[in-house]
Amino acid sequence: MFCSFAALGCDGRRLPDALGLAADAAALGSVRLLFPVIDEAARDALVSVFLDRKKAAAAIEAFYPASLRARAIDAFGLPAEIDSAHDYFAFRCDKACFHALTAPLGYPAEVEEGERGIWLVRSARGTLLAMRRGRAGYYGLDWHAEALSRERSHANQALKLIQVNTQIYRRKARLEAGLAKMLAELPQGGGEATKADGPSRALPKD
Numbered sequence: 110m111f112c113s114f115a116a117l118g119c120d121g122r123r124l125p126d127a128l129g130l131a132a133d134a135a136a137l138g139s140v141r142l143l144f145p146v147i148d149e150a151a152r153d154a155l156v157s158v159f160l161d162r163k164k165a166a167a168a169i170e171a172f173y174p175a176s177l178r179a180r181a182i183d184a185f186g187l188p189a190e191i192d193s194a195h196d197y198f199a200f201r202c203d204k205a206c207f208h209a210l211t212a213p214l215g216y217p218a219e220v221e222e223g224e225r226g227i228w229l230v231r232s233a234r235g236t237l238l239a240m241r242r243g244r245a246g247y248y249g250l251d252w253h254a255e256a257l258s259r260e261r262s263h264a265n266q267a268l269k270l271i272q273v274n275t276q277i278y279r280r281k282a283r284l285e286a287g288l289a290k291m292l293a294e295l296p297q298g299g300g301e302a303t304k305a306d307g308p309s310r311a312l313p314k315d
Contacts, residue, residue, distance in 0.1 A: 112125075112126040112129030112130055112133070121146070121247040121248055121249070122245075122246040122247050122248070123248075124217060124220065124228070124230070124240065124248050125216065125217060127146060127240065127247065127248035127249065128214060128215075128216070128217060128230070128238075128240075128248075130145070130146050131143065131146040131210075131211065131214055131250055132211075132214045132215075134146060134211070135207075135211035135214055138207075140198065140199040140202050140207050141195040141196070141198070141199050143198075143202070143207065143210065143211070143250075144194070144195045144198040144199075146249055146250055147198075147210075147249050147250045147252045148240070148241035148242075148243060148248075148249030148250060148251050148252060148254055149241070149243025149244065149245065149247060149249055150241065150243065150254035150257075150258065151241075151249070151251075151252040151253055151254040151257050152194075152249065154254065154257035154258050154260065154261040155194060155197065155198060155201070155257055156194045157261045157264070157265070158197075158257065158260055158261050158264045159187070159191075159193075159194045159197040160194075161261075161264040161265050161267070161268040162185065162186055162187045162197075162264055162268075163186075163187055164268055165185045165186050165264075165267060165268045165271045166182050166185075166186030166187050168271050168272060168275045169181045169182050169185070169186055169271060170182070170186075171275075172275045172278045172279055172282075173274070173275075173278060174278065181271070185264075185267050185268075185271060188200070210250050210252065212236070213232065213236035213237060213238040214232070214236070214238065215232025215233055215234045215236050215238075216232060216233045217230045217231070217232060217233075218231055218232060218233040219231040223239075226241050226242055227239050227240070227241055227251060228240045228241070228242060228248070238250070239251035241254065
């Protein structure tokens with residue numbers, strides 16, 4: 110019998126249990142429940158991308174000029190409603206993605222070890238599914254691990270650039286505030302101050 114999220118004793122290091130958890134998420138129609146059952150490499154990379162984008166969005170909101178914020182957040186940040194890596198996975202994995210991941214699920218009839226840690230599982234109903242075994246031995250649905258690894262590097266580099274830009278914008282804001290304060294403290298009506306010194310004396314003629 111397949112495992113479910115409500116059952117006790119399920120162990121994702123056992124292939125049938127991992128498939129059972131994925132099947133339970135599919136039966137419930139929950140993309141968020143499917144997130145813990147995607148492969149470890151993809152999941153770790155997606156969490157890293159989520160965290161870097163969240164930090165980038167916060168920095169942009171706090172320190173970028175108003176005219177640049179919307180465009181910068183669209184390119185490097187996150188929609189405001191995304192609060193967790195589970196939400197981000199649900200944002201990234203639409204209905205077609207969810208169907209592609211869950212449609213081949215079934216009880217394993219044949220299992221064959223492939224390349225790069227991929228296990229090919231043929232179900233009792235004839236569908237073929239790719240599973241990947243992580244460093245800790247847990248099985249997960251194979252989901253763009255290599256592409257997400259590259260995206261993690263890109264998101265990290267983008268965050269570093271945004272942090273540099275943030276320092277520039279903060280420094281500029283301090284300079285502008287200092288200049289505004291200096292201008293506000295300048296004496297008004299400089300011409301009248303000159304008159305108070307008394308009448309000017311003409312130079313004597315030879």
